[in-house]
Amino acid sequence: MTDDLFSSISFRESTARNRVMVSPMCQYSCDGDGLATDWHRVHLGSRATGGAGIVMTEATAVEPRGRISPDDLGIWSDDHAEALAPITEFIRDRGALPAIQLAHAGRKASKTSPWDGNQPLQPDERGWEAIAPSADPWPYEDTPPQLREMTTDDIATLVDDFAAAAERSLDAGFEIAEVHAAHGYLLHEFLSPVTNDREDEYGGSLENRTRIVREVTEAVRDVWPDDKPVFVRISATDWLPERESWTIEDSVHLADRLGDIGADLIDVSAGGLHPDQRIPNPGPNYQVPFAERIREDTDVPVGAVGGITEPAQADALIRNGRADLAIIGREHLRDPYFTLHAAEExxxxDSVEWPIQYRRAVQ
Ligand SMILES: Cc1cc2nc3c(=O)[nH]c(=O)nc-3n(C[C@H](O)[C@H](O)[C@H](O)COP(=O)(O)O)c2cc1C
Structure with missing residues (x-):
């Protein structure tokens, strides 16, 4: 039988009821200390109620400097885990798997939230000194946040921070941990020669530039239980073909290595590293060919994301073996009940269950 959007899928001993995953999406809705609020509870809880198989948090910072804005979610203390615990419990009660995206913003940190203009924040105005593989700020900003090149001690600390964040995520009740190595944030900045000028063992060759992502994934894998999955989100390309940059070939190589380390799915996004990026066809399925390529060339399952909005489109991705998960972002902002509506369409x-409280509206 061919798998479809409503087939369950298992990663290790964790089974998602269907192939829909809510893509990680920053909500900029903490109160300045990285703690989850009622907004996160209602936002993530609604999407679990809406029938998705996996509900992933927004990028959740493993240390305070790893937030994009002061309003981002964090997981650098036990208080953060405690604030997230009722949310994971509710997601599970609604039949979805709770997943957390572990992140560090690198040079894209210390900004205001989008509705305040993504403006750089200095240390004396709720901002902080950002860290990155090299001290080149995000281009074309008049007053970029303060930025410092990481030392090798900083790198070792960062790997430990990811592991500690994973341990706390487990305490908070998460089933899946995803390492965020995409979109021009810290780990992606190490991967790409555009943002990594280092001359030590973390810069230069592909082997060196991928080292930190392998170390972080290994560290998370070590503390995450053997029966639970670890995902890694990557940008499959920098979308900068005119210059030496991160490419789909590099991504295939990395995905293969991550599979060997024990990554259970590569969440295949793209871009976000540099403002000069040019996306040739930013329409439906615009990143799917990258997911498909990694699926074909490695043994690691993949999630496709980007421009997936229609139920038949998501279903076709699974039926045609182009991806193992349909990862849906903005359409979930428009419709928290995407999966329930997709089943109707x-x-x-019979593959989904509306909440018993709402049955009078659907029978
Ligand atoms: C409001 C918003 C916040 C986002 N925050 C994150 C994030 O925290 N982590 C991440 O990996 N991607 C983030 N993204 C990217 C989405 O996860 C997704 O990859 C992108 O929107 C493309 O998928 P879509 O076309 O289904 O929206 C965000 C996107 C939006 C619209």
Missing amino acids: LDAE
Whole structure:
């Protein structure tokens, strides 16, 4: 039988009820200390109620400097785990798997939230000194946040921070940990020669530039239980073909290595590293060919993300073996009940369960 959008899928001993994953999406809705608020509870809880198989948090900072804005979620103390615990419990009660995206913003840190203009923040105005593989700020900003090149001690600390964050995530009740190595944030900055000028063992060759992502994934894998999955989100390309940059070939190589380390899925996004990026066709399925390529050339399952908005489109990705998960972002902002509505549209009502409280509206 061919798998479809409503087939369950298992990663190790964790089974998602279907192939829909809510893509990680920053909500900029903490109160300045990285703690989850009622907004996160309602936002993530609604998407679990809406039928998705996996509900992932926004990028969650492993240390305070790893936040994009002061309003981002964090997981650098036990208080953060405690604030997230009721949310994971609710997501599970609604039948979805709770997942957390572990992140560090690198040189893209210390900004205001989008509705305040993504403006650089200095240390005397709620900002902080950012860290990155090299001290080149995000280009074309008049007053970039303060930025410092990481020492090798900083790198060792960062790997430990990811492991400690994973341990706390487990305490908070998460089933899946995802390492965020995409979108021009810290780990991606190490991967790409555009943002990594280092001359030590973390810069230069592909082997060296991928080292930190392998070390972080290994460290998270070490503390995450053997029966639970670890995902890694990557940008499959920098979308900068005119210059020496991170490419799909590099991504295939990395995905293969991550599979050997024990990554259970590569969440295949793209870009976000540099403002000069040019996306040739930013329409439906615009990043799917990268996911498909990694799926073909490695043994690691993949999630496809980007421009997936229609139930039949998501279903086709799974049926045609282009991806193992359909990862859906903005459409979930428009419709928290995407999966329940998709079942209606695809005549698969028996594959989902509306909340008992809402049945009078659907029978
Ligand atoms: C409001 C918003 C916040 C986002 N925050 C994150 C994030 O925290 N981590 C991440 O990896 N991607 C983030 N993204 C990217 C999405 O996860 C997704 O990859 C992107 O929106 C493309 O998928 P879509 O076309 O289904 O929206 C964000 C996107 C949006 C719209």
